[in-house]
Amino acid sequence: MLKNRIIPCLDVKNGRVVKGINFVDLQDAGDPVEQARIYSDGGADEICFLDITASNENRDTIYDVVEKTSKKCFVPLTVGGGVRSVEDINKLLNCGADKVSINTAAVQNPEVVVESSKKFGSQCIVVAIDAKKSDDKWEIFTHGGRNNTGIDTIDFAKKMEDSGAGELLVTSMDRDGTQVGYDIDLMSKISSKVNIPVIASGGVGNLDHLVDGIKLGNASAVLAASIFHYGKHSVKEAKEYLDSKGIPVRI
Amino acid sequence: MNVTIVDYNSGNISSVINSFKEVAKDKVNIEVTSDLNKIKFSDKVVLPGQGSFKSCVDALNNISGLVDTLNEFAINKKNPLLGICVGLQMFADVGYEETETKGLGWISGKVSKIDNQNGKYKLPHIGWNQINIIKDSKIYNDIQNNSHMYFVHSYEFIPKDKSVISATTDYSSKIACSVEKDNIFGTQFHPEKSDKTGLKIIDNFIKL
Numbered sequence: 001m002l003k004n005r006i007i008p009c010l011d012v013k014n015g016r017v018v019k020g021i022n023f024v025d026l027q028d029a030g031d032p033v034e035q036a037r038i039y040s041d042g043g044a045d046e047i048c049f050l051d052i053t054a055s056n057e058n059r060d061t062i063y064d065v066v067e068k069t070s071k072k073c074f075v076p077l078t079v080g081g082g083v084r085s086v087e088d089i090n091k092l093l094n095c096g097a098d099k100v101s102i103n104t105a106a107v108q109n110p111e112v113v114v115e116s117s118k119k120f121g122s123q124c125i126v127v128a129i130d131a132k133k134s135d136d137k138w139e140i141f142t143h144g145g146r147n148n149t150g151i152d153t154i155d156f157a158k159k160m161e162d163s164g165a166g167e168l169l170v171t172s173m174d175r176d177g178t179q180v181g182y183d184i185d186l187m188s189k190i191s192s193k194v195n196i197p198v199i200a201s202g203g204v205g206n207l208d209h210l211v212d213g214i215k216l217g218n219a220s221a222v223l224a225a226s227i228f229h230y231g232k233h234s235v236k237e238a239k240e241y242l243d244s245k246g247i248p249v250r251i
Numbered sequence: 252m253n254v255t256i257v258d259y260n261s262g263n264i265s266s267v268i269n270s271f272k273e274v275a276k277d278k279v280n281i282e283v284t285s286d287l288n289k290i291k292f293s294d295k296v297v298l299p300g301q302g303s304f305k306s307c308v309d310a311l312n313n314i315s316g317l318v319d320t321l322n323e324f325a326i327n328k329k330n331p332l333l334g335i336c337v338g339l340q341m342f343a344d345v346g347y348e349e350t351e352t353k354g355l356g357w358i359s360g361k362v363s364k365i366d367n368q369n370g371k372y373k374l375p376h377i378g379w380n381q382i383n384i385i386k387d388s389k390i391y392n393d394i395q396n397n398s399h400m401y402f403v404h405s406y407e408f409i410p411k412d413k414s415v416i417s418a419t420t421d422y423s424s425k426i427a428c429s430v431e432k433d434n435i436f437g438t439q440f441h442p443e444k445s446d447k448t449g450l451k452i453i454d455n456f457i458k459l
Contacts, residue, residue: 093263121302123403
């Protein structure tokens with residue numbers, strides 16, 4: 001039986017791990033290579049690096065981090081943040097990333113998703129969707145949550161599936177950093193509309209939120225940052241908890 | 252000993268390289284090349300593959316003499332070869348991803364899309380699934396039955412002769428997730444991304 005995945009996400013800036021509360025107030029939480037190794041040894045099903053300020057700054061540090069991590073870490077590694085072109089994707093894959101997540105570029109130029117999934121295969125193309133609730137729908141935000149595009153999230157998710165995305169990483173901008181739980185409504189709506197796996201992100205504050213993301217949000221995988229890297233819970237604890245709630249996990 | 256990972260522009264192979272180097276340490280030489288002479292004189296060959304069946308077959312055919320060299324290595328000389336993911340799928344006679352494409356024809360059978368049962372099963376089949384080992388295979392030495400392996404694929408290899416299947420995994424149906432025919436081994440899952448258990452499989456292959 002296919003297991004639900006737990007994916008710790010490390011926000012990386014200038015080669016160091018940080019995690020923002022609503023994308024500001026960054027705090028340093030250590031070396032990404034070591035953290036990734038600790039996570040994979042602890043049973044993380046995948047590791048996700050998000051280069052959060054990559055759109056504005058020198059990106060070369062992330063290539064170095066990916067290269068070093070992929071030599072130490074033998075679970076899938078997803079890297080995103082500031083990925084603009086097929087060439088960026090190629091570079092990250094060559095450094096050892098297994099999947100690349102595309103956010104702003106997928107909205108501005110969906111051809112990047114079409115081209116890259118053809119060239120490298122859908123299995124390594126993740127489209128990261130940042131969505132914020134507005135009345136009875138969700139709108140897509142880009143540039144790390146700074147720009148509202150007004151695009152309907154559900155329509156966009158479907159379009160990305162058709163364009164060749166292998167997975168969708170869906171972040172609720174309303175919930176990110178709040179620790180009050182995933183936007184379950186958003187996750188379940190997207191998951192029911194697409195036939196590719198959905199990774200839920202944004203808002204995890206406790207282990208029950210992970211359970212809800214899978215059971216109620218129908219996510220194939222759950223992504224979380226703060227609850228893991230400030231030592232509140234280990235990945236192992238999270239898996240044991242999910243297992244106790246009847247969710248299939250790899251233990 | 253020389254183990255060659257065939258570099259034929261089949262997509263991202265850096266994880267395969269990293270994992271083999273990790274396992275080999277400095278005891279075994281890991282070559283990454285499309286040089287026909289190097290492949291010919293290797294002790295073992297690894298055939299990775301990502302992307303579509305068609306794109307991988309096209310990439311193999313684009314390197315003049317490569318298919319002949321692989322045939323010579325694996326079929327005539329019966330040297331050990333491990334296919335990973337689409338590398339395994341290409342053992343088939345034919346694949347149906349994108350368009351009907353002829354495979355290497357090493358193990359009779361076809362590669363078809365996994366039946367998603369009207370959307371009940373999401374595709375790609377991504378993540379960790381358990382393998383049911385049904386045949387005593389050397390690559391499963393010291394690997395427990397029901398171990399978890401990492402999968403990413405939408406197509407499955409359906410061999411004609413079921414006796415080549417060494418393990419299955421449950422996703423929509425019982426998918427052949429590894430095969431063994433004489434000196435030819437293949438895994439649909441990614442041992443290079445399957446943590447310590449996956450590295451053990453790589454170690455078993457290197458030690459064959």
